[in-house]
Amino acid sequence: MVHVQDVESSATFYRLLGFEVGNFVPPSGPMQWAWLYVPKAADWKRGPNLMVTRSERAIDSSVQEILFYLYANDLKTVRSMLLTHGVRAGEITHPEYLPDGEFRVEDPDGYTLMIAQSAADTP
Known part of the structure; x- marks a missing residue:
């Protein structure tokens, strides 16, 4: 899983690259984690997949x-x-x-x- 500050913002960004949210938790309220996949891949189950989770601390992009x-x-x-x-x-x-x-x-x-x-x- 990739740790991110805001799961919804990350999902919005990765949608630009062809990913969609396949599943997320919790079912209502702010997402804590999400599974992203590419539905247009030849075999979406084996195609690009990415999981993102909300980090409990600040993300430092320099490290x-x-x-x-x-x-x-x-x-x-x-x-x-x-x-x-x-x-x-x-x-x-x-x-x-x-x-x-x-x-x-x-x-x-x-x-x-x-x-x-x-x-x-x-x-």
Whole structure:
């Protein structure tokens, strides 16, 4: 589980990336944790899943030792959509290990996500 300050804010952000809330606790009131999945994945049960839980202490984005990689079918479109929604998305770069490109973005708690272009051989 990823510890976050506000589960609902995190769910809103991750919806921009194609995730939906599959389950959450408690059933009413502010969410304490949520299971997020990608309903459009070829096999949503084995596709991208993420669980977020409300942290009991402040999140310090300067000491997070986690990096998420997400792959997109159309990197430029995803970046444009995020910018349209007010998300600060870095420039697309083309490192040797990802010649089709990647860019950096942070979620509401400062977790770094690298969004990369899918290639024909991406699993």
